Amino acid sequence: MADDTIPIDGSNGTRHLLKRLAGVGGVPVPDTGAGLHIIYGLSLLALGACVPSEQTDPDVPRTPVALTENAVALLADAEHWTPERPSWPADLAEHPQAPLESREWFVLLADTDGDAVHALQQRFTRIALAGESSHHPASASEPASNWMFDSVMQAAGRWSRDVGRSSLWQNTEREAAGLARTFQNDFTLPLSAHVLGQRATFSTAVPSLREISTSTVSVCAGSWTLNVSPHAHVTMNTHACPEDFLTETSVITRTAPLLVSGERYEDNAPIPVSGVAWMRHSWGRIDSSTSAVVLDSMVLTLRGIGTVDVIKTRRRSGQGAAVVTASLEAIEFNDVSWSTTGSCDTAATCTSQLTIPDLHLDVAVRPLVNVDAKVDATVSTRDEATGDVSGDLDGRLRRLVLASGTHRGGGYIDLESNKR
Amino acid sequence: MNTDRQSRPLRHAGLLVLILAVGACTSESSDPPLPRALTLQAAGPIPASPQREGDAARGREALLTENYVGCGLPASAWRQLQGSTPIATLSGRNEASENLPYFLNAVTDDDGVDLVVNNCLSCHGATLFGEVVIGLGNEFADFTGNPSTAVERAGLAISDMAEAAAWERYADRIAAISPHVQMPTIGSNPANNLTFALMAYRDPDTHAWSDTPLLPLPTQQPPPVSVPPWWRMKKKHAMFNLGEGRGDHARYMMAASMMCIDELDELQAIDEYAPDIRAYITSLEPPIWPFSIDTGLAEKGQTIFEQTCSACHGRYGETSEYPNLLVDIEVLGSDPALMEQARDTGGPWVEWFRRSYYGKNTQVLPGSGYVAPPLDGIWATGPYLHNGSVPTIAHVLDSSTRPEIWMSLASDGNDRADYDTERLGWRYKPVTLEQTESLDSNELKRIYNTNRHGHSNSGHRFGDALSEAERAAVVEYLKTL
Known part of the structure; x- marks a missing residue:
């Protein structure tokens, strides 16, 4: 099924979209109600467009350049977006007492003229100083990330690039997802440039999440500028309102697809680039991977459908059945099946099958990473004395995926480790 | 958030x-x-x-x-x-x-x-x-x-x-x-x-x-x-x-x-x-009607009520009485699904109850119809009938006006503006099946479709025999209960 006439930016409206789906129009869509809605929301990286039903499909983008171009094409309808520019990191003032806050950007870029593809991963982590909650507004003189807090203690970034039609093109995506460092010519961004404050000790007087703040951050439409000096300066636009996930210790916000444009610099010469990205923003306490339930999510942008958000909860004990729900704009679906094959805790080989009968949707979801690659989704550790954080902060396995079957598209999967 | x-x-x-x-x-x-x-x-x-x-x-x-x-x-x-x-x-x-x-x-x-x-x-x-x-x-x-x-x-x-x-x-x-x-x-x-x-x-x-x-x-x-x-x-x-x-x-x-x-x-x-x-x-009392009442009309309504409704629903006031009457489904004509569930599949559950701790000193005896309830505080208890299929008292008394598919306009019981003081019940709007097609999930949850199994608004047509003026008088009287 491929209906290219329906825009993917949500402007078509689900109610109209549903009317166009055979067997759905005219029938009240079952509620999943309950919803659950313990606050959730997602973001996604929309890859996809013209994605094959099998990985051997001739439509499969064979190069990272093609992959990126297709992703950009998929989002092309969104060019009319006129996002309000949020003041970032001013929004962090909404929860200044959160002892931990991090933003992660995953960006896939391609040279507008040329065949080079770049994967950029950038993470900023702030940990509050004990007993202190003040912060400063960003100043014009602040370097690189524009992140300005007196308590910022970590920043990390990685830039990878691949030139030409390498058989290893998938690794570019893998780089972008932060899953590996495989390129010979990649380099790590200079962290020192981003460390703005002293290393902090962790406050033991942790307020509850709701005491921190429940204010809404108004970024339903907006843009972020990521200045990775001296390598690139890109702007990422979003069109949809991000929603939040509440976990035991943190709130996680993920954006809708980000359309990226900007410049990278080579020998101080600007080179136009474009691509796609997603952003993950979390704040709260640090040890966010010990809750009784683990959370998996999948966001797929599908031709002819729009963006489908899927949530799966699993008990860490292994007891009980997983609960899966999906939403398409304002419509929620209870009757959803998301099965996986392969080990999703430690290997990148697991694949998914997603079925939503009410949407007549049945797609196989395959990772873009090398199927033999191993990834570590272990949880983070924190030194109580120093507040140092090491490992993956969220014990998650992230991957970019392609979907094929009744619908085609691409997106992003976020799987949480079962490990405590 | x-x-x-x-x-x-x-x-x-x-x-x-x-x-x-x-x-x-x-x-x-x-x-x-x-x-x-x-x-x-x-x-x-x-x-x-x-x-x-x-x-x-x-x-x-x-x-x-x-x-x-x-x-x-x-x-x-x-x-x-x-x-x-x-x-x-x-x-x-x-x-x-x-x-x-x-x-x-x-x-x-x-x-x-x-x-x-x-x-x-x-x-x-x-x-x-x-x-x-x-x-x-x-x-x-x-x-x-x-x-x-x-x-x-x-x-x-x-x-x-x-x-x-x-x-x-x-x-x-x-x-x-x-x-x-x-x-x-x-x-x-x-x-x-x-x-x-x-x-x-x-x-x-x-x-x-x-x-x-x-x-x-x-x-x-x-x-x-x-x-x-x-x-x-x-x-x-x-x-x-x-x-x-x-x-x-x-x-x-x-x-x-x-x-x-x-x-x-x-x-x-x-x-x-x-x-x-x-x-x-059993010590609880119903809430008192908080709006104005036309006492003259209510008195007329009481007379009509006691002539036409009290046999099943009882009398109120100083000579209060309640008959505790189980009304046969054939007489009542209401949706039978609840009764049929007990009749057709209730055997094991009744036996379970009898053997359980709850079954001591109790009997489980479902009837072949529904109990006509007392009507104290009836104004506050809409929607009506045992399955909540009828939005207001006025619709209960005139079955020809009952909406087939309707949407509640009240999200809770806190706003007085959501309450219909003329018809006694929460405000609603009738909708067509076609209109439901354009509703989102949250709106669909507020749709009551009487065509669904167990949701019928049939039965209790006893008020149909009254004139419009008589029904209005009864409605006014029910505000006083």
């Missing part, structure tokens, strides 16, 4: 714990396989049964503080999820519960875990024009979703091992009953189905919970129930729509413990104060 979205589903998952409703009737046979069909009680007056005495003041305290449900969310998780969402509280509660919503009790389990557990007011209490009314059926409770979804996600907010164990026990019970308690419309209550599902997972003799059902499970399309107000209990000889709850009402009221009370000695402990709770319930 919208914190409202957290609390509502959690509350309504919890509502399931509290629904008291036992359908079906008795069967002495215990030879396997149990017969599923039952012979229903014939229509007619229902005799009174002796009731245990209790202390109403102690009953209120027990109702609003005790752990008669046995499981719930760890308090720390609840506080985190609830956040600063506004809550309606009740005065006169203990310190642990006074800052909780009126439908939750603060308790500590045997492992020392602080829990918030639902109390009976989850279904039998509601806010009316900004005030909590104990005993008013909650006609805005949302059972449209999968309660397991909310409860499972609450586990994201729990990491302590003891709390996780308490939560998982609660989550297990919710997961077991979830398929049987989901309704298409906000306000529709799955009470009977919930009770049957809980029975299916329990050994009737030991009360032990089984991870697999021991009885046939009820339908996954529950017949809807409109929750009757508690203040009628003082007049009623039998509980529930089919008049099935005969005998010791206090013992019936303990059925909320079916959720997570697994030991007989725990049931005995609850039984100690159950008569007090019943005493409190």
Whole structure:
């Protein structure tokens, strides 16, 4: 099924979209109600467009350049977006007492003229100083990330690039997802440039999440500028309102697809680039991977459908059945099946099958990473004395995926480790 | 971030714990396989049964503080999820519960875990024009979703091992009953189905919970129930729509413990104060009509009412009387799904009840129709008929005007502007099937479609014979009850 006439930016409206789906129009869509809605929301990286039903499909983008171009094409309808520019990191003032806050950007870029593809991963982590909650507004003189807090203690970034039609093109995506460092010519961004404050000790007087703040951050439409000096300066636009996930210790916000444009610099010469990205923003306490339930999510942008958000909860004990729900704009679906094959805790080989009968949707979801690659989704550790954080902060396995079957598209999967 | 979205589903998952409703009737046979069909009680007056005495003041305290449900969310998780969402509280509660919503009790389990557990007011209490009314059926409770979804996600907010164990026990019970308690419309209550599902997972003799059902499970399309107000209990000889709850009402009221009370000695402990709770319930009075009344018209209406309605619904005022009449379904003509469920499949459940702790001093005798209820405070209890299929009293009295598909325009009972003082009920708008196609999920949940199984607005056409003026007079009179 491929209906290219329906825009993917949500402007078509689900109610109209549903009317166009055979067997759905005219029938009240079952509620999943309950919803659950313990606050959730997602973001996604929309890859996809013209994605094959099998990985051997001739439509499969064979190069990272093609992959990126297709992703950009998929989002092309969104060019009319006129996002309000949020003041970032001013929004962090909404929860200044959160002892931990991090933003992660995953960006896939391609040279507008040329065949080079770049994967950029950038993470900023702030940990509050004990007993202190003040912060400063960003100043014009602040370097690189524009992140300005007196308590910022970590920043990390990685830039990878691949030139030409390498058989290893998938690794570019893998780089972008932060899953590996495989390129010979990649380099790590200079962290020192981003460390703005002293290393902090962790406050033991942790307020509850709701005491921190429940204010809404108004970024339903907006843009972020990521200045990775001296390598690139890109702007990422979003069109949809991000929603939040509440976990035991943190709130996680993920954006809708980000359309990226900007410049990278080579020998101080600007080179136009474009691509796609997603952003993950979390704040709260640090040890966010010990809750009784683990959370998996999948966001797929599908031709002819729009963006489908899927949530799966699993008990860490292994007891009980997983609960899966999906939403398409304002419509929620209870009757959803998301099965996986392969080990999703430690290997990148697991694949998914997603079925939503009410949407007549049945797609196989395959990772873009090398199927033999191993990834570590272990949880983070924190030194109580120093507040140092090491490992993956969220014990998650992230991957970019392609979907094929009744619908085609691409997106992003976020799987949480079962490990405590 | 919208914190409202957290609390509502959690509350309504919890509502399931509290629904008291036992359908079906008795069967002495215990030879396997149990017969599923039952012979229903014939229509007619229902005799009174002796009731245990209790202390109403102690009953209120027990109702609003005790752990008669046995499981719930760890308090720390609840506080985190609830956040600063506004809550309606009740005065006169203990310190642990006074800052909780009126439908939750603060308790500590045997492992020392602080829990918030639902109390009976989850279904039998509601806010009316900004005030909590104990005993008013909650006609805005949302059972449209999968309660397991909310409860499972609450586990994201729990990491302590003891709390996780308490939560998982609660989550297990919710997961077991979830398929049987989901309704298409906000306000529709799955009470009977919930009770049957809980029975299916329990050994009737030991009360032990089984991870697999021991009885046939009820339908996954529950017949809807409109929750009757508690203040009628003082007049009623039998509980529930089919008049099935005969005998010791206090013992019936303990059925909320079916959720997570697994030991007989725990049931005995609850039984100690159950008569007090019943005493409190029978002390309740209905809310008084808060708008103006045309007393002259109401007096005319009383005359008409007593000539045409009192035979079934009784008389009010100084010469109050109530006949406790079970009306045959053939006479009443209302949707038969609730009755048919008991008749066609109730055998095993009735037998379970008879063998259980709840069955001592009680009889389960569902009738071949529905009990004509007392009408005290009727103005506050819409929508009407046993399944909540008719939005206002005026529509009850003139069946030709009843909407086939309608959407409630009230999201709760707090706004006086949402109340229709002419027709007596919450405002609504009729919609067509075509119009429903363009509604989103939240709007669809407010649609009551009388074409669905168990949702018919048929029957009780007795008011059709009245003139429009006579119906208006009766409506005015009903405001005074």
